[in-house]
Amino acid sequence: MVARLIHVEDPDDPRLAPYRDIREKDLVGRDGRFIAEGKVVLNVLLNGSRFEAESLLILENRLAGARPLLDAAPDGLPAYVAKAPVIDALAGFHVHRGVLGLGRRGPERTLEGELAHLPAEALVVVMAGVSNHDNVGAIFRNAAAFEADLVLLDETSSDPLYRKAIRVSVGATLKVPFVRGGSTKAITASLIGAGFRCLALSPSGGSDIAAIKPGGRNAIFLGSEGDGLAPSVMASMEAVRIGMSASFDSLNVAAASAIALHRLWRGAGQVSGPRPPPSGP
Missing domain, CATH: 3.40.1280.10 (SPOUT methyltransferase, trefoil knot domain)
Structure with a gap:
């Protein structure tokens, strides 16, 4: 299993839209998705979670440290790679942990x-x-x-x-x-x-x-x-x-x-x- 690396340079790239304005959207929901951050949490999302990962977003200078996550990801999972100014502009704050993931909630349980x-x-x-x-x-x-x-x-x-x-x-x-x-x-x-x-x-x-x-x-x-x-x-x-x-x-x-x-x-x-x-x- 290995993720598919995709380098992006524009915070307005439509493929990154689900990661935009993280703090504000977290409070009102994001169309059946959620944001996870940090290597420990993303390791859970990719290994044994009840939820499906949709993509990853990684700081370019953290790419080497994120290699175990990329290797554990489902084949072909999009892993977007960008420099800090791009990710910070996209998220609306400084993403110091260096790695984010987008998960899908799936059907609500009763x-x-x-x-x-x-x-x-x-x-x-x-x-x-x-x-x-x-x-x-x-x-x-x-x-x-x-x-x-x-x-x-x-x-x-x-x-x-x-x-x-x-x-x-x-x-x-x-x-x-x-x-x-x-x-x-x-x-x-x-x-x-x-x-x-x-x-x-x-x-x-x-x-x-x-x-x-x-x-x-x-x-x-x-x-x-x-x-x-x-x-x-x-x-x-x-x-x-x-x-x-x-x-x-x-x-x-x-x-x-x-x-x-x-x-x-x-x-x-x-x-x-x-x-x-x-x-x-």
């Missing part, structure tokens, strides 16, 4: 369809009103680390395929199945109907997450920074907390998700084998 394919023992993460892209990305990274089967995001949560969320997740949003949309109430009803124990993570929870045993079907609900989960959401399920110092009130939602997911992880207590070196965003 909640009912995803739940129907989950195993008898399953772990689901639900985000309710999590609108910060960094938190969304970090929660996906934790979901991948602790083998969550599915991530659900209500209609008020941010898009996991927003460029920054993908980057912070180190590509986990490209691997972990997710469904975005619908109200928290509707999501809860579907999970209960599918036999899930729904757990609302909150500092005011009645029991400690350490008392919850892994196994079976568990869904952990995470709310936004500050407001947290709505009282109506917590009233419909079991509320749990993370024990911590009485002199401090809460954790960042992404940090809290890591603790809760580790507790609910079906692999907790198993002896781990060698791990690859950690990778950054």
Whole structure:
């Protein structure tokens, strides 16, 4: 497998149009596509992602370092190569990571369809009103680390395929199945109907997450920074907390998700084998 190199010198080249004005278009969508950036994330997109890569865009002076990506790409995948002024003018900001990729979203997944394919023992993460892209990305990274089967995001949560969320997740949003949309109430009803124990993570929870045993079907609900989960959401399920110092009130939602997911992880207590070196965003 090897990508097809195409050198471009004009930021107005129509072949590069999907990469134009990245920041602005990321906020409103780009016709069923998304932008991924950085070698770590693009390695995921090209190897094991749930999504199809459509093209790459590489800084000319980063071409040698991008060779492993080019070699791993599907045969004939367009890899556009340009100097920094061309890419910066196209993207609307300085692309310091040197390599971008265009992915295709594909058909939207449905909640009912995803739940129907989950195993008898399953772990689901639900985000309710999590609108910060960094938190969304970090929660996906934790979901991948602790083998969550599915991530659900209500209609008020941010898009996991927003460029920054993908980057912070180190590509986990490209691997972990997710469904975005619908109200928290509707999501809860579907999970209960599918036999899930729904757990609302909150500092005011009645029991400690350490008392919850892994196994079976568990869904952990995470709310936004500050407001947290709505009282109506917590009233419909079991509320749990993370024990911590009485002199401090809460954790960042992404940090809290890591603790809760580790507790609910079906692999907790198993002896781990060698791990690859950690990778950054």
